[in-house]
Every structure is written in structure tokens, then in C-alpha cells.
Amino acid sequence: MSKIEYTSLEGKSLPYFGLLGGLAFMMLLAIGSVFYMEHEGHHVTGMTNQIVWGMPHVFAIFLIVAASGALNIASIASVFRKKIYEPMARLSALLAIALLTGGLIVLLLDLGRPDRLIIAMTYYNFKSIFAWNIILYTGFFGFVGVYLWTMMDHTVYKFKPYAGFSAFVWRLILTTGTGSIFGFLVARSAYDAALMAPMFIVMSFSFGLAIFLLVLMATYKWNNMELGDVVLNRLRNLLGVFVAGVLYFTTVYHLTNLYATQHHDVERFLLLDGGILTSVFWIGEILIGGLIPLALIYAPGVKNCRTTLGFICAMIIFGGFSKIYTILIAGQAYPLEIFPGYEVSSSFYDGAINSYTPSLPEIMLGLGGIALTLFIVAFALKVLRFLPVSLADSVADPHHVK
Amino acid sequence: MNNSKETAEVTTPVNSSRRDFLSKAAVAGTVTIAPGIFLHRTAGAAVADTDVSEIEASEAADMNTSVSTRPLDQDVSNKNRWGMLIDTTRCATGCTDCVDACNEENGLVGHGRPETDTQYIRKVTLKSKSTGHELSLPLMCQHCETAPCADVCPTGASFVRADGIALVDKHICIGCRYCMMACPYKARSFVHEAVENQKLTAPRGKGTVEACTMCVTRVDNGGIPACVEACTAENHNAMIFGDLRDPNSPLSIELKKHGGKQLRSDLALNTGVRYQGLNE
Numbered sequence: 001m002s003k004i005e006y007t008s009l010e011g012k013s014l015p016y017f018g019l020l021g022g023l024a025f026m027m028l029l030a031i032g033s034v035f036y037m038e039h040e041g042h043h044v045t046g047m048t049n050q051i052v053w054g055m056p057h058v059f060a061i062f063l064i065v066a067a068s069g070a071l072n073i074a075s076i077a078s079v080f081r082k083k084i085y086e087p088m089a090r091l092s093a094l095l096a097i098a099l100l101t102g103g104l105i106v107l108l109l110d111l112g113r114p115d116r117l118i119i120a121m122t123y124y125n126f127k128s129i130f131a132w133n134i135i136l137y138t139g140f141f142g143f144v145g146v147y148l149w150t151m152m153d154h155t156v157y158k159f160k161p162y163a164g165f166s167a168f169v170w171r172l173i174l175t176t177g178t179g180s181i182f183g184f185l186v187a188r189s190a191y192d193a194a195l196m197a198p199m200f201i202v203m204s205f206s207f208g209l210a211i212f213l214l215v216l217m218a219t220y221k222w223n224n225m226e227l228g229d230v231v232l233n234r235l236r237n238l239l240g241v242f243v244a245g246v247l248y249f250t251t252v253y254h255l256t257n258l259y260a261t262q263h264h265d266v267e268r269f270l271l272l273d274g275g276i277l278t279s280v281f282w283i284g285e286i287l288i289g290g291l292i293p294l295a296l297i298y299a300p301g302v303k304n305c306r307t308t309l310g311f312i313c314a315m316i317i318f319g320g321f322s323k324i325y326t327i328l329i330a331g332q333a334y335p336l337e338i339f340p341g342y343e344v345s346s347s348f349y350d351g352a353i354n355s356y357t358p359s360l361p362e363i364m365l366g367l368g369g370i371a372l373t374l375f376i377v378a379f380a381l382k383v384l385r386f387l388p389v390s391l392a393d394s395v396a397d398p399h400h401v402k
Numbered sequence: 403m404n405n406s407k408e409t410a411e412v413t414t415p416v417n418s419s420r421r422d423f424l425s426k427a428a429v430a431g432t433v434t435i436a437p438g439i440f441l442h443r444t445a446g447a448a449v450a451d452t453d454v455s456e457i458e459a460s461e462a463a464d465m466n467t468s469v470s471t472r473p474l475d476q477d478v479s480n481k482n483r484w485g486m487l488i489d490t491t492r493c494a495t496g497c498t499d500c501v502d503a504c505n506e507e508n509g510l511v512g513h514g515r516p517e518t519d520t521q522y523i524r525k526v527t528l529k530s531k532s533t534g535h536e537l538s539l540p541l542m543c544q545h546c547e548t549a550p551c552a553d554v555c556p557t558g559a560s561f562v563r564a565d566g567i568a569l570v571d572k573h574i575c576i577g578c579r580y581c582m583m584a585c586p587y588k589a590r591s592f593v594h595e596a597v598e599n600q601k602l603t604a605p606r607g608k609g610t611v612e613a614c615t616m617c618v619t620r621v622d623n624g625g626i627p628a629c630v631e632a633c634t635a636e637n638h639n640a641m642i643f644g645d646l647r648d649p650n651s652p653l654s655i656e657l658k659k660h661g662g663k664q665l666r667s668d669l670a671l672n673t674g675v676r677y678q679g680l681n682e
Contacts, residue, residue, distance in 0.1 A: 041595035041608050048517035049591050052579040112577015112592060112609030120576050123557035130556035130580050186669060187550060187586030336588050338541070338665055339680075342528040346541070348521050348588065 030368020059366025069208020078164025289319010
């Protein structure tokens with residue numbers, strides 16, 4: 001491949017400022033929601049002493065998981081030396097940083113005491129995977145930031161392979177940490193599984209790539225820049241592998257639980273009797289987020305159809321939210337098994353299936369995180385040269401024959 | 403032995419107001435302990451009078467002891483391991499004396515939102531699926547030696563004292579609720595609203611997590627937890643409080659004689675609270 005030319009967006013058009021304005025408005029709504037929730041206390045949310053993590057955490061964990069996955073394109077270029085991905089590496093790293101920022105802001109602003117950020121940054125319990133995650137997130141910014149620097153500043157270009165490799169290893173550790181937040185919860189029947197860590201890594205591959213593809217296609221379309229089928233089809237095939245990977249891990253997770261008698265009740269709840277949560281699992285996660293995209297990715301008739309690819313990505317993102325929602329909410333909705341062999345009841349909802357209805361402020365906060373992510377990306381594309389001038393087939397693959 | 407000596411040194415002559423208090427406390431069944439030993443304790447629910455009061459122990463025959471309490475000017479040590487034994491065969495279904503006492507002691511009031519209202523201790527009704535046997539028991543923080551809440555807390559706000567009492571440092575709790583996710587006993591509550599009229603001995607705060615403290619202020623002053631006190635005062639005697647490290651404490655003797663079950667013993671957390679009568 002010849003030398004890649006990069007460009008920044010002009011960013012003077014009305015639609016561009018309209019986009020920034022819309023995103024800023026969403027962020028304002030999120031800030032308002034946060035003030036409301038923090039002022040009144042969390043009783044105005046749908047979260048309770050039973051469902052302690054709710055919609056903000058669904059958004060936050062989705063964004064954080066997707067962040068490490070979005071870095072994949074850069075990693076494949078730098079670590080696995082696949083030249084076709086090289087031009088997109090800058091955008092990949094930028095998106096990773098933006099997604100992580102959006103996710104962390106949501107997580108932070110849902111804390112009972114978000115004003116104690118300094119405490120979170122200065123008091124560490126090193127036995128806590130949560131504390132390790134704080135270090136991993138901070139490190140991710142550092143590693144990916146340096147990686148971006150080596151990509152964009154030719155005086156330090158020679159360090160790019162090392163920076164890329166470090167960022168790749170770090171992102172694997174980071175997602176292992178995120179998955180372990182649940183994997184290490186020994187008390188809850190739906191968690192407590194070592195499989196959570198690798199499953200989260202594959203989830204990150206899938207969600208991150210779906211978001212990357214949407215951002216890539218939208219950016220090139222809205223700015224009338226060339227984006228060829230070679231790149232898109234390569235990414236589409238890769239996406240198919242990742243979606244299949246998520247389905248595989250999900251299947252193994254449930255099969256393992258189904259084998260153990262002690263987990264039959266929780267599996268019956270997750271797969272059959274969980275009401276809306278079971279629907280979210282089968283329809284949202286498996287069907288819309290897995291089987292349909294997988295079929296469409298490999299359907300020969302829509303191979304070069306970008307609209308279909310856009311829908312595929314949107315379905316994977318929807319399925320991703322459904323998956324995190326299922327993991328998070330269904331895992332808490334199922335009661336703790338403190339007294340095996342007994343029917344249990346109490347004024348504190350022991351033995352009861354817990355219900356959860358997300359409140360509007362929670363959802364606004366989550367959407368604010370997405371808005372922040374997109375705002376960062378849109379703004380950064382204007383001020384720095386992240387985008388290759390062209391991703392036409394002849395540029396992406398010189399051996400391509402029309 | 404040091405303890406009894408030092409306790410004696412800080413004891414002052416009992417004045418009339420203290421006698422007043424003592425008599426009320428005795429009526430409420432609050433005073434316990436071996437003969438001849440002097441204790442000092444927090445003035446229970448009488449919040450206005452939170453000074454430590456020295457009181458003379460009666461020869462009450464109940465089994466709840468905290469005789470080896472350290473002097474207040476010394477650090478907590480692992481010489482004690484405070485614990486409880488709950489005899490479910492004596493715990494009556496429908497009785498909430500322990501719960502009421504806890505709420506009073508800690509200033510816990512409901513807001514008509516049971517899903518978000520704090521509960522340090524609750525009564526749980528159990529019915530065996532195989533035999534139909536029914537029983538009732540109080541469930542609260544089990545004060546694990548290796549507490550999952552303390553393990554997962556990112557800032558170290560959740561911690562277990564050297565004497566086995568699991569607590570939350572409200573100053574460094576960031577309200578992430580990971581401890582609530584990790585607790586196998588659902589023993590923790592998040593403060594979902596602003597707190598008013600707090601008890602000086604039981605600080606709380608909006609946006610932080612809280613749980614049973616085993617009435618740490620009482621225990622530090624030689625008293626017993628409010629729930630145990632209430633259960634004993636009403637003559638149910640379903641709860642014994644004491645020192646698990648003292649082989650001669652009534653708690654240890656009873657455990658040695660009849661045993662006691664740890665909830666979720668499969669997790670090997672070495673809980674400070676044990677149960678009897680949990681037979682299917």
C-alpha cells in the first residue's frame with residue numbers, strides 16, 4: 001500500500017453543527033438527570049436494594065466493553081500486520097478512547113457519591129477487581145493515547161509497533177477485568193463463572209466492531225468520501241466471526257449451568273420463566289443480536305449492500321445492550337440462594353423474583369454517555385487528521401481487480 | 403485479665419442519675435454479665451445522652467456477654483471475635499422485637515418504599531421444600547471473617563475489624579454498590595434518600611451503603627447489640643451474643659455443645675453469626 005493520506009473534517013457545515021448541537025443537548029439532559037437523581041437520592045430511579053445496578057450500568061458496561069473492541073482494527077493492523085486495516089487504525093483508537101470516556105462518565109455519575117472521585121482515585125483496595133478496573137481504565141487512556149501519538153507523529157513512528165502491542169495486551173487485560181466484575185461474584189447464581197472474562201472479550205470484539213463500522217460508514221457517507229466494498233466486506237466477515245463467537249460463549253455458559261443440578265433453577269428462570277427478561281434474552285440477545293445478523297452477514301444476496309450492513313450493525317448493538325441487560329438485571333432479579341431447600345419469604349424480598357423498571361433519568365444518563373462518545377469523535381475528526389482521505393478499493397487493496 | 407483490671411480503673415462511683423438510668427436499663431433487660439464486673443456502655447437508644455455510662459452489672463442469668471471488651475483508648479484487636487448464635491427453634495414467626503429494636507437503635511425509618519427502605523435485620527420465614535417444616539429467623543450481616551463485601555470494595559470503605567465486626571467507613575464509601583452485589587446474604591442497603599434525625603451512635607449518609615454494625619458502639623462500651631438485648635428482654639432468648647475466641651463464653655460453650663450452622667457455608671467465609679435448628 002502506498003503512503004496513506006489523512007485528512008480532518010472541514011466541520012463548517014450546518015449538519016455538522018446540528019449534530020454537535022443535538023449531542024450537546026442530549027448531554028445537557030443527562031446532566032439534568034444526574035442533578036435530579038443526586039439531589040433527590042436514588043429512590044427516584046428504578047434501582048432498589050434488590051436491583052442495585054440498573055440502566056446506567058447497562059450503558060456504562062456496554063460502552064466500556066465496546067471501547068476495547070473498537071481498538072481491534074488498530075490492533076489487527078499493528079500487532080497482526082494486516083495492511084488493509086492500517087488506514088483505519090487512527091479512527092479505531094480514537095473511537096476506543098471516546099467510548100471509554102462515555103462509559104466511565106456514566107458509571108461515575110451514577111455513584112451514590114460522585115463527588116468522591118478523588119477518593120476513588122486515591123484509596124485502593126487491591127483485592128478488589130473494581131479497584132483494578134479503575135487502574136485498567138486509566139492505563140487504557142495512557143496506552144491508547146501514546147499509541148495514537150506514535151501513529152500521528154512521524155518523529156515517534158518507529159515506536160508504533162511497541163505502542164500498538166502494549167495497547168493490545170492492555171485491552172485484553174481490561175476486558176478480562178470488566179468480565180471479572182461479574183465472574184468474581186461468588187454469591188450470585190447467574191455470575192460466579194470464569195467464562196465471563198473471555199465471553200466479555202469476544203463481546204467487546206463484536207460490539208466494538210459494529211460501532212466502528214457504523215461510525216466509519218456514516219462519516220464517509222456524510223462527508224462524501226470514498227469507502228470501498230473491499231474494506232467493508234473484510235470487516236463484515238470479521239464481524240460474522242465475532243457474532244458467532246459471542247453465540248458460542250453464550251451457549252457454553254448456559255450449557256455448563258444446565259449440567260449442574262444446583263443451577264437448574266436459575267437457568268429455568270433465565271431461559272423459560274423470567275418473563276420480560278427471558279424475552280430480552282431470546283428475542284433481543286439471541287435472535288436480533290445474534291442469529292439474524294449472522295444470517296445476513298453471510299447471505300449472498302446482500303453482500304455489498306451498505307444499508308443491510310448498517311442494519312446488521314444496529315442489530316448487533318441492540319443485541320449487545322440486550323445481552324448486558326440480561327447479564328446485569330436478570331442476574332440480580334433472581335434471588336440469592338441463602339437457604340437451599342427452603343421456600344423463603346421476608347419483608348426484604350428474600351426468595352422473590354425482583355422486578356426492575358428503568359426510570360427516565362437513568363436512561364437519559366446512559367444516552368448522555370453515548371452522546372459524549374459521539375461528540376468526542378465528531379469534534380476530534382474536525383481538529384486532527386484521523387481519517388484516510390480515501391478508502392476506495394484501489395487504495396485499500398492495490399491488487400483489487402474490479 | 404487486663405481488661406477487668408482496666409475496666410475497674412475507669413469505673414467511678416455510681417450517682418443517682420446513673421441509678422435512675424440503671425433501673426430503667428434493668429427493666430429493659432439491658433444489663434448483663436458476670437457478677438462483680440463493672441461495665442461501661444452507651445446509653446442505648448437514649449440518643450440525647452450518648453456519654454458512656456458505667457453501670458454495675460446485675461447477676462442476670464442471661465448468656466449474652468462481652469466481658470473481655472477492650473478499654474476505649476486501645477485499638478481493636480483480634481483477641482476478641484464477636485459473634486452471635488441464633489436458635490431458630492426459639493424464634494417465633496411474626497415476632498419482630500429484634501427488628502424493631504434495631505430500627506430504633508439505628509434511627510432507621512421507612513419511607514413507604516419497601517424496595518428502597520433500609521433494613522439492617524429482617525425476619526425471614528422458611529418452609530422446607532422436602533418436609534414442609536416451617537421456621538422463622540432473623541437475618542442480618544453475618545460478619546464474615548473473609549467478607550466478600552470487603553474483598554470487592556474498591557476504596558476499602560467496607561472492612562472487617564480485627565474483632566470480626568464488618569463495617570462501612572461512610573467517609574470513603576463512593577456508593578458504587580459493588581458490595582451489595584457481592585454480599586451472599588443481601589445484608590446491605592443503599593441509602594436512597596437524605597437522612598434526617600440521625601442517631602449520633604449510628605451515622606448514615608445518602609448515597610452510601612450501610613448494614614448491621616453489630617451495634618459496634620454498644621459493643622465497644624461493653625454492651626450487647628440491640629437486637630439481642632430486645633430478644634432477651636422479651637424472654638425469647640433466641641439470640642446469644644458473645645466472644646467466639648473466648649472458649650468460656652456462653653456463646654462458645656453453646657456452640658461446642660450443640661453446634662451452629664453458617665449460612666452459605668459452602669463459601670467458607672467463617673461467619674460470625676451462626677444458626678441452630680436449620681434442619682430440613
